[in-house]
Amino acid sequence: MQTKLVYTIQDHCRVCYTCVRECPVKAIRIINGQAMVINERCIACGNCTNVCSQGAKIFVKNIDNVKALLSSRQKTIALIAPSFAAEFSEISDYRQLIGMLRKMGFDKICEVAFGADLIAAKYNELFANNGTKSYISSDCPSIVAFITKYHPEIIDSLVPIVSPMVAMAKVVKALYGKQSKLVFIGPCISKKAESEIIDEALTFIELREMLSFEKISPVEVEMTDFDPPLGAMGAIFPISRGLNKTINTIGDNTDEDLLVAEGKNNFQDAIKEFRDGLLENNHLELLCCEGCTLGPGMSVKGLQFSKQSAIVKYVRNKMSNLNLDLWKQNMNKFIKLDLSNSFISSDQRLDNPSEREVNEVLRMMGKISEKDHLNCGACGYESCRNHAIAIIEELAETEMCLPYTIDKLHNSVNQLAVSNERLVTMQQALKQSEKLAHMGQLSAGIAHELNNPLGVVIMYSNILLEECLPDSQMRKDLQLIVEQAARCKTIVSGLLNFARKSQVNHASVNLFELVTTSLNSLIIPHKIKIEINDQMTNHQVDLDHEQMILVITNLTKNAVEAIHGNGSISFVLSNSEHEAFLEISDTGFGIREDDLDKVFEPFYTTKGIGKGTGLGLATAYGVVKMHKGKIDVKSNADKSKGQTGTRFLITLPLQKS
Numbered sequence: 001m002q003t004k005l006v007y008t009i010q011d012h013c014r015v016c017y018t019c020v021r022e023c024p025v026k027a028i029r030i031i032n033g034q035a036m037v038i039n040e041r042c043i044a045c046g047n048c049t050n051v052c053s054q055g056a057k058i059f060v061k062n063i064d065n066v067k068a069l070l071s072s073r074q075k076t077i078a079l080i081a082p083s084f085a086a087e088f089s090e091i092s093d094y095r096q097l098i099g100m101l102r103k104m105g106f107d108k109i110c111e112v113a114f115g116a117d118l119i120a121a122k123y124n125e126l127f128a129n130n131g132t133k134s135y136i137s138s139d140c141p142s143i144v145a146f147i148t149k150y151h152p153e154i155i156d157s158l159v160p161i162v163s164p165m166v167a168m169a170k171v172v173k174a175l176y177g178k179q180s181k182l183v184f185i186g187p188c189i190s191k192k193a194e195s196e197i198i199d200e201a202l203t204f205i206e207l208r209e210m211l212s213f214e215k216i217s218p219v220e221v222e223m224t225d226f227d228p229p230l231g232a233m234g235a236i237f238p239i240s241r242g243l244n245k246t247i248n249t250i251g252d253n254t255d256e257d258l259l260v261a262e263g264k265n266n267f268q269d270a271i272k273e274f275r276d277g278l279l280e281n282n283h284l285e286l287l288c289c290e291g292c293t294l295g296p297g298m299s300v301k302g303l304q305f306s307k308q309s310a311i312v313k314y315v316r317n318k319m320s321n322l323n324l325d326l327w328k329q330n331m332n333k334f335i336k337l338d339l340s341n342s343f344i345s346s347d348q349r350l351d352n353p354s355e356r357e358v359n360e361v362l363r364m365m366g367k368i369s370e371k372d373h374l375n376c377g378a379c380g381y382e383s384c385r386n387h388a389i390a391i392i393e394e395l396a397e398t399e400m401c402l403p404y405t406i407d408k409l410h411n412s413v414n415q416l417a418v419s420n421e422r423l424v425t426m427q428q429a430l431k432q433s434e435k436l437a438h439m440g441q442l443s444a445g446i447a448h449e450l451n452n453p454l455g456v457v458i459m460y461s462n463i464l465l466e467e468c469l470p471d472s473q474m475r476k477d478l479q480l481i482v483e484q485a486a487r488c489k490t491i492v493s494g495l496l497n498f499a500r501k502s503q504v505n506h507a508s509v510n511l512f513e514l515v516t517t518s519l520n521s522l523i524i525p526h527k528i529k530i531e532i533n534d535q536m537t538n539h540q541v542d543l544d545h546e547q548m549i550l551v552i553t554n555l556t557k558n559a560v561e562a563i564h565g566n567g568s569i570s571f572v573l574s575n576s577e578h579e580a581f582l583e584i585s586d587t588g589f590g591i592r593e594d595d596l597d598k599v600f601e602p603f604y605t606t607k608g609i610g611k612g613t614g615l616g617l618a619t620a621y622g623v624v625k626m627h628k629g630k631i632d633v634k635s636n637a638d639k640s641k642g643q644t645g646t647r648f649l650i651t652l653p654l655q656k657s
Contacts, residue, residue, distance in 0.1 A: 003193040005044045005060050006037050012056035017400060019048035019057055020380025024264040024288075025150060025348075026390065028380075030397050038395075041348045043145035044190035045288045046296025047264055059189045059296070062200045063210055066183055069200065070105035074181050077108040079168050079198075081186030082116065082231070083238035085314035086293040086307035087204040087300070091218050094314060099221030100211060108176060109224075112186070113231025113318075115168030117331060120234060120243065122161045122339055127257065127283060135283045136274065137243060139163040141190040142288035143267060144343060152345035154275050162195075162341045164237060169197045171229065171334045187238070187295030190288075203297025229330035232322055235315045238292035239308045243285045258283045263290040353392040361388040365404040378402035428597075450488070458485045504544045504626045511541045511580055511652075515571055518552035528560060529568040536573045541580045541652055543627050551620040555584050555648055558617070562588025562646065575654060582650040590637035590644040599633060627652055 015033045020026065027041035028048070035056070037048070048057040069076045078101050088097050101109045119139065126135065138144050138159045148155055162170075169182050184191055184201040192201040202210075237243060243258070259282050261270035267286045273279050289295050293307035362384065367373055373384040379400035381387040390396035399405050461482045468475035512534050524530060559569045563586060572583040591599060600621040624631045635646040 003060075004037075004039045005189050005192055006042055006046070006049060006057060007060075008034065008036050009056050009058060010034050012054045014054050014056070016054075017378070017380035018051050018053070020396075020400075021377065022047040022051045022264070024268060025146065026381075026395060029395050030400060033397070033399065040346075041149065043142045043149065043288070044193065045142040045264065046189040049189070049296050050301065059203070060192065061206050062192065062202060063206050065200050066202060066206075066210070069181050069183065072181075075107045075177065075179070076105070076181045076183060077110060077172055077176060077227075078106040079110050079112050079115075079165065079172065079182055079184045081165070081184070081188075081238070081292065082111060082113045082235040082314075083187050083292045083295070083298070083307075083311065084185070084204070085235075085311045086238065087187070087298055089307070089310040093223060095223035095225055096218035096221060098224045098226060100216045100218060102224060103216050103221050104210065104214060106183070108172070108180075108227040110168060110172055110229075111226045111231050111235070112164050112168045112184075113235035113237065114229045114330070114334075115166070115171060115231075116164035116234025116237040116243075117232050117327075118167045118171070118234075118334060118337075118339060119161050119164050121331065121335060123159060123243070126159060126161065132281055134274070134279065134281065135159045136271070137283070137285045138341060138343075139237075139243065140287050141188070141194040143286045145190065146267075146288070147271065148343055148346050149348040151271055151275060152347050154271070155343050155345055157274070158343050160341050160343075162339050164234065165191060166195045166197060166341075167337070167339050169195070170337050170339065173197070174334070174337065175229070187289075187292050187297040189296050203295075205297055205299045208299050228326075229334070230318075230322065230327065232319065232324075232327050233315065235318055236311065239311050257281075258285050260285045262287045264288065350393050353389055357392050358385060358388050361391050361398075365398055365401050366407060367404075374403055376402060454485055454489050458482065458489065461485060504547065506542045507545060508540050509543050509545050509548070510539045511573055511582065512536065512539050514543075514545065514548060515552060515573065515582070518549045518556065521549070522553060522556055522560075524556075524560060524569075527566050528563055529566075531568060531570040533570065533572045536575045536580070538575055538580075538654060539573075541654055543652060544623075547623045547626070551623050551650070552582075552584070554617065554620050559584065559586035559588060559646070562586055562590070564589065578654055580652045580654050582652070583647060584650075585645060585647040587643060587645045590646055591633070591635040592637045593635075596633060596635060600631075624650055624652070629653065 013034045015035075017030075017035065019035050020028045020030070024045060024047065025041055025043055027038045027043070028035050029038050030036075037057070044059075046059065049059055080101070084097065085094065088094075091097050098109050116139075123137075134157065136143070136147065136154070136157050136159065138161060141163065144158060147158060165184050165186070169184075172182060173180060181199045182197065184198050185204065185207050186201070187204055188201075189203065191198070194201075259270065259279065261267045261284065267288060270279075270284055270286060274284055290304065291308070293311065294301075294304055298307075362368075362373075365384075365388070367384055367388075375383045379387045379396065379402070381390060381396070384401070387396055387401060391398060399408075461478055465475060465478045465482060468478060512532075515532065519530060556569065563569075567587040569584070569586045572581075572585075574581045574583075599617050601618060621631055629650060629652040631651075632649045633646065634649075636642060636644050638644070
């Protein structure tokens, strides 16, 4: 059965995995959440088309091909399955349906029930002549496909007889000519690819579509009967134990000889028990559906017992009006046809994965121990283990596991929360950087405007200073002018550093030695303890030695001034693969939270009047930025929240190798 009969409309597939759950052979592969039918593994049972509420699983329709046959000049004969009585139960007289088919254009309409009579006689003969050998019925093509694909070891147990449809097709060819075109009409999808003797196959769903399109009504047609040969008890074939009843009517086999199993779970269990030798001296009558009246090609789903009742009523009426002698004549005539059949293995079984592979997949989904195996079935598989095996076989995906996906979603939500927090921090940093950039532009403008007049003042002050007498008051005044002008120039230089207009003379510098050199240039009170924690694996950093000393000394001076009484200043040096980190912390009085976003602004200071210019941190910020690094500050000024103090973290790129 290589023809692709069932396929997926991807736009309709909604990741519910119902088709996976209902497929008896797991012929569904999940690709990016879409359930795709694997044609080679499919047995065309139609379960997936029945259960898909979104209409994503559909079967191939042959309506256009049948219309083309009917419009041609070729003799076209309809072979209608006996389950039509259950499908068209609203039609009071079955002869109306025959009239509708004739109006549609069929030259002959024959009932497959006669074919069922023939194969029942063949079954009876086979069972009687083969002693204790047990057989499995072969009239359901989905059952045949299941055995040839998934249990080829018992393929010889399939009854070597054709199905009622094929038997009837051979009868019709013999009676009405080999050139006749045959169209089967029934409840099955799998019949569409069962045998080449049938030219086209329609489901009852398709037949209703055609009748509706042609606007053919049962009240507007001439009632006619089936064309011969007419069937007898074979019409009971579609209901539970139908084959058994037909065989017993024709032969002498008892009910105990033939066990019946219907439905996707029951027929599989029966085959496994048969394979394991637990059903000796018994034959199996198997149907993939729960009776042909519930086939996927029926337009009305469910109503199992109402449908069975409709068929029983039809059979009783048929048997009461049957010309038994004519039926026997036809049976004797066509029983001589070759109705034998053979089957070819098409093994689709997959190799079992190793325990190591299965356990690895289970661990990947967070199923470490047996208690983690919830076996909830949400993925469509009976157990977590089966799901893991399907993943290894590339039939399933890990995301099909609902608990795993929920845990993954929770982790994603948590990660998003962390990312969002980082984003907020980065947004605040960007706002601060933008603010400082504007301040830098303003500072650069002021610095450039002040540099020239300051230079003139300093130059002429020094000239006048040289001309003044050593002890004169004017010399003292000029010295004051020179000192204050020099102080102004220092402030202007700081503004330029903050605005990042200065040049950086990069050199390979040992960061630990730089810190110790900076500390040696300062006078640290004895009451303050200095701690250096060197965790670096690579001390060499590309930076400007003099400017970075300025940064460290400025931060250290601020830390010293922030400590009243005993305290400590700690330096922590560390690095990653590409960056160096210098952390300077103190146990001083800290910086208020409201002041933290302003500390790098020029002229902003928390010190008293005359105790600072507010350029120390601004200069440090500018120098670090010139080194393509970053400087962050955290502080606590509230004793109720714990130890007060301030921590500056400087991040610098490491020396390039």
